[in-house]
Amino acid sequence: NAGVTQTPKFRVLKTGQSMTLLCAQDMNHEYMYWYRQDPGMGLRLIHYSVGEGTTAKGEVPDGYNVSRLKKQNFLLGLESAAPSQTSVYFCASSYPKAWNEQFFGPGTRLTVL
Amino acid sequence: RKEVEQDPGPFNVPEGATVAFNCTYSNSASQSFFWYRQDCRKEPKLLMSVYSSGNEDGRFTAQLNRASQYISLLIRDSKLSDSATYLCVVIGGTGGGNKLTFGTGTQLKVEL
Numbered sequence: 221n222a223g224v225t226q227t228p229k230f231r232v233l234k235t236g237q238s239m240t241l242l243c244a245q246d247m248n249h250e251y252m253y254w255y256r257q258d259p260g261m262g263l264r265l266i267h268y269s270v271g272e273g274t275t276a277k278g279e280v281p282d283g284y285n286v287s288r289l290k291k292q293n294f295l296l297g298l299e300s301a302a303p304s305q306t307s308v309y310f311c312a313s314s315y316p317k318a319w320n321e322q323f324f325g326p327g328t329r330l331t332v333l
Numbered sequence: 334r335k336e337v338e339q340d341p342g343p344f345n346v347p348e349g350a351t352v353a354f355n356c357t358y359s360n361s362a363s364q365s366f367f368w369y370r371q372d373c374r375k376e377p378k379l380l381m382s383v384y385s386s387g388n389e390d391g392r393f394t395a396q397l398n399r400a401s402q403y404i405s406l407l408i409r410d411s412k413l414s415d416s417a418t419y420l421c422v423v424i425g426g427t428g429g430g431n432k433l434t435f436g437t438g439t440q441l442k443v444e445l
Contacts, residue, residue, distance in 0.1 A: 262434075
């Protein structure tokens with residue numbers, strides 16, 4: 221099993237460009253999450269999904285959109301990238317309920333110039 | 334005050350030493366607690382859950398002190414491979430019962 225995979229691993233964007241980050245999991249998990257990790261800030265939740273076709277806002281949702289059309293995939297979109305969105309993005313998945321172990325993908329390093 | 338606070342370190346210890354980290358949380362209604370480990374430029378991985386009665390997994394011991402609102406992680410007989418950042422995770426902070434809040438992490442460097 222591959223676990224949680226993320227595409228791409230690295231990306232450099234110019235301000236105003238758009239892109240989509242793809243997260244895929246093969247563990248049949250109901251819950252999926254997108255986090256960003258910045259120095260001195262810890263992991264912060266952007267959006268999450270408790271099942272196919274459902275999404276919800278996390279702590280820092282502004283500037284991002286998500287979709288969960290298939291149970292195994294969770295997409296994170298940046299419509300108009302800003303330098304403040306330079307970060308490392310982690311996707312995670314888990315069985316239902318927050319207290320279950322979260323399995324993280326390897327991360328996407330995004331730089332917005 | 335941050336919801337979850339950790340000393341960022343780094344803690345530099347010799348191989349074989351015992352080292353302890355604390356993590357304080359602000360919401361007394363927090364329900365569940367975990368330690369995750371994150372290697373440099375890698376993803377976080379669950380190290381252990383923290384139970385009210387305390388729990389031990391090999392060289393690692395986790396404790397919860399609800400009265401003082403902190404959790405601790407003790408590592409005995411440190412190995413070079415223990416070098417990593419240790420993230421404290423608290424569930425049930427401000428805003429809802431299922432909210433996960435990550436600390437910023439404590440960096441451990443084990444040296445020869």
